[in-house]
Amino acid sequence: MKTDNFKDPQTSHIYLVGSGIASLSSAVYLIKDAKVPGKNIYILEQSGVLGGSLDGSGDPDKGYIIRGGRMHEAHFECYWDVLSNIPSLEDPNISVTKETKALNKKVISKSKARLLKNGEIMDVSSYGLSKKNKADLLLLMTTPEKVLGHTRIEDWFSHDFFASNFWLMWSTTFAFQKWSSLVEMRRYCNRFIHLFPVLNKLGGILRTKYNQYDSVVRPMVKWLTDEGVHFNLHTQVVDIDFDISADIKTATVLHYKNAHNIENEIILNANDCVFITNGSITESTDIGTMTTAPQLKDKESSGAWSLWEKIAKKDPDFGNPDVFCDNLDLQKWMSFTVTLKDPTFFDHMINFTGNAPGTGGLVTITDSNWMMSVVLALQPHFANQPKDVQVFWGYGLFPDRIGNFTKKKMSDCNGEDILHELFYHLKITDKMQHALKAHKIICRPVMMPFIDSLFMPRKSGDRPDVIPKGSTNFAFLGQFAETPRDCVFTVEYSVRCAQMAVFTFFETGRKVLPVYSSKYNPRVLYKAMKAMNR
Numbered sequence: 001m002k003t004d005n006f007k008d009p010q011t012s013h014i015y016l017v018g019s020g021i022a023s024l025s026s027a028v029y030l031i032k033d034a035k036v037p038g039k040n041i042y043i044l045e046q047s048g049v050l051g052g053s054l055d056g057s058g059d060p061d062k063g064y065i066i067r068g069g070r071m072h073e074a075h076f077e078c079y080w081d082v083l084s085n086i087p088s089l090e091d092p093n094i095s096v097t098k099e100t101k102a103l104n105k106k107v108i109s110k111s112k113a114r115l116l117k118n119g120e121i122m123d124v125s126s127y128g129l130s131k132k133n134k135a136d137l138l139l140l141m142t143t144p145e146k147v148l149g150h151t152r153i154e155d156w157f158s159h160d161f162f163a164s165n166f167w168l169m170w171s172t173t174f175a176f177q178k179w180s181s182l183v184e185m186r187r188y189c190n191r192f193i194h195l196f197p198v199l200n201k202l203g204g205i206l207r208t209k210y211n212q213y214d215s216v217v218r219p220m221v222k223w224l225t226d227e228g229v230h231f232n233l234h235t236q237v238v239d240i241d242f243d244i245s246a247d248i249k250t251a252t253v254l255h256y257k258n259a260h261n262i263e264n265e266i267i268l269n270a271n272d273c274v275f276i277t278n279g280s281i282t283e284s285t286d287i288g289t290m291t292t293a294p295q296l297k298d299k300e301s302s303g304a305w306s307l308w309e310k311i312a313k314k315d316p317d318f319g320n321p322d323v324f325c326d327n328l329d330l331q332k333w334m335s336f337t338v339t340l341k342d343p344t345f346f347d348h349m350i351n352f353t354g355n356a357p358g359t360g361g362l363v364t365i366t367d368s369n370w371m372m373s374v375v376l377a378l379q380p381h382f383a384n385q386p387k388d389v390q391v392f393w394g395y396g397l398f399p400d401r402i403g404n405f406t407k408k409k410m411s412d413c414n415g416e417d418i419l420h421e422l423f424y425h426l427k428i429t430d431k432m433q434h435a436l437k438a439h440k441i442i443c444r445p446v447m448m449p450f451i452d453s454l455f456m457p458r459k460s461g462d463r464p465d466v467i468p469k470g471s472t473n474f475a476f477l478g479q480f481a482e483t484p485r486d487c488v489f490t491v492e493y494s495v496r497c498a499q500m501a502v503f504t505f506f507e508t509g510r511k512v513l514p515v516y517s518s519k520y521n522p523r524v525l526y527k528a529m530k531a532m533n534r
Contacts, residue, residue, distance in 0.1 A: 005472075006507040009036040011271050015254060017237045018277030018304065019045040020052025021491050022477035024220045025082045025498035026275050031227050032085050034506035038227030044256060046236035046303045050221050053282040054491070056213030056382060060389045063289075063339040063415075063442035064382055066213075067282055068451070069375070069393060071173075072100075072206040073195065075516035076492040078499055086219045089383075096208075096219050104206045107378055111202045111360045113353035115168055117367050119427040121353070124200040126534045127166035132158060134532050140182070141189050141519070150457040153185050154178040166532075169199050172364045172373050172397065174489065179330055180455040184488060191487045194518035196528040202361035207377065212491075214383040234259035236303045239310050240274065240474075249315065251474040273473045275501050278311070278464065279324060279480035280304040281454060281489075286447045290415040294447035296332065299325050305450070308480070319464035324453040324480060331453045334410055335395040336418050339442040342435035346390050348428055349376055357390075365425045369403055370396035370410045372422060394422070399447070415443030454479045454488040466500040475501035485515045 014030055016023040023043055030036040049055070058064035072079065083096040091099065115122040129137070136157050153176065154162070161167055162178060170176065174188060195204045208215035225231070241253040251274045254266040268274065283302035288294035299305040308321040325331075340346070346357065353360055358378030365372045374394035381391045396418075399410040405424035406417045413421070419441060423429045435441050463482040466475050475481075477497045479488045486493050499512045518524045 007271050007273060007473075007505050009034050009506055012036055012040060012506075013269070013272045014041045015266060015268075015272070015274045016041065016043045016277075017254075017274065017307070018052060018280070018478070019043050019050040019231070020277055020280075020478060020494065021054055021216070022052075022277055022494035022497050023275065024051075024217070024224065025495045026477065026502055027224050027229050028082050028085055028220065029498055029502040029508070030506070031224075031229075033508040033510055034502055036506070038224065038229045041224075042230045042232060044232050044235045044237055044254075046234070048233050050231060050233075051213050051217035052277070052280070054212040054217050055282070056211035058337070058339070058382075058444070059384070060339060060341065060386055063337065063444045064385070064391050065287060065337050065444050065446065066211050066335075066381075066393055067285060067446050067448060068335055068395070069207075069377070070212055070491050072208070072491070073192070073204050074206065075194075075518070076490070076495075077513040077516060078495040079492045081513060082495050082498070083216065086223050089219050089222065096216060100206065100208050100215070103209050107207075107358045109202045109205045109207075109359060109361050110355075111200070111362075112355050113360060113363050114200055114202065115165065116363060116365050116425070119425065122165070122366065124165050124169065127200070127532060128164040129166050129532055130160060133161045133164060133166075136161070137189065137532065140186050141193075143186070145183050145186065146460060148183045148186065149459045151182040152179045152457050153182050156182050165200070168364065168366055172362060172371065173199070173202070175333070175397065175452060176455060177330070177397070177452060179457075180452065181457045183458070184455050187485065187487050190519045191485070191515065192518075193528045194521070194524045197531040199531070205361060207358065209378070210383050211377075211381055237307055238263070238303070239307065240276070242314055244315055247470050248472060249317070249468060249470040249474075250472045268473065273475070273505055275475045275477050276307075276311070277304065277478040278308040278319065278476050279321060279450075279453070279478065281451050281479060282448055284449050288414055288445040288447070290443060293412055293414045293417075294334070294445050296328065296411060296447055296449055298328060298449060302450075315468075316461070317464060317468040317470075319476070319480065320458075320462040321480070323458045323462045324456050325450060327456065328449045329400065331451065331456065332399060332411075332447065332449045333395060333397050333451055334399045334445055334447050335393065336415065336443055336445045338392050338394070338419070339444075340390045340392075340435070340440060341388060342438070342440040343390065344431060344435055345392075345428075345441075346376065348426075348431065352426075367404070368396070368421075368425055369398065369401040370421070371398050372396050372425065374422065411447065413445065415445050418445055419443050466497050467504050473505070475504070477501060
């Protein structure tokens, strides 16, 4: 929806519910392009930490924690655009965009060990697709989205497709499951078809210098703080009132609780706006230790899901959160972050894979019942990481399956259990005993009940439009707002929502940057087809 009744930037007050990349980007665009004074912008965050799912915390003694890493690529047009406004913390003379792209010219992803089996590197030069598999992929990419509806991936492809190298790499790179939305897979295929030829090497994948909290969130927060933006931590928006008529919808009151659980409200004036991050993939996360397994929580402990459920009952145009949050067994998986004060593991992986840290990306153990993957990022991965400490991240796509070595569900495992399972598959159990006994390894497992919720099968309307029909002053942001053609589970998607929201309600002279359309490039299509036929 486009409105000609733009808000007055000098008198508008903007309230951003949630502090993820969508809200932070909205604040940047409000200041840089809409000319809203920073002091008129309020970011309301229920936790005590900014950044949403772009997190990174811990220390070398208790162990570092990253719930997940967000991969990037050159054609994240909106993402690189917003970060081009933000100075690097280490060199304020260049932007975060320039810093990141300069790094990726030096440290290039070219995996030599993408898949493992029986502790050995698999040959992935062929994607292993049958004629029918390839025909099904091409048919999917050309089938209109509206025809697919709630269809699952497993409803479209034959059984042998899921044993192919293509699926093993595709599913673990993007965290797709067989039961994930076919619509979302279609979008990914069309959006990232230019990466098909290098999928087996994770080519074209760009990464930040450190984890994304240090490399992206902290610089954005510093810039916004310097501009006078208000960060209201421990402030949970619990409900929003709307004035709804046949043609017009207006947000009128925000109800929130502060750190002391005291309820209060914010009355929106005629020129004010509220941008709402509805839902969250990292809500209700629980973190374990070397001796305790993380617990599986549900939406009762989630402010973001509870808020969306209340809002959704007020108007059909506000989406259907139940589709995304009511089936934890199909949505959850576990990650783990390992902190080492012993070089044995990194030395082994470098020699075994042939990749230096930061150049290999995901290494997936295909015969792991949990479908474990690990990635050795460029070191240091944290800005405060000592030189003698190394950090790597991993995850298991099937947490309810019994481990090959531990004989326990991954969801029941503590950090030590996960390490034993990993070392068993890599055939380095004996090699790692000294470091384990010397307590030079810390593994922090993380249970994320909603991490794959954005891939749940859904139909049109289950995600509300960024600007719902008739909205005069509110927008939805993030992974559960609808932006045509782009792909969820990417930072690009969230920043695109921010552009749509700001450029709709304020006169900026700018248009939302288009989604990169590589599928219309004959050269790209030729290379993709050639790769599929290897």
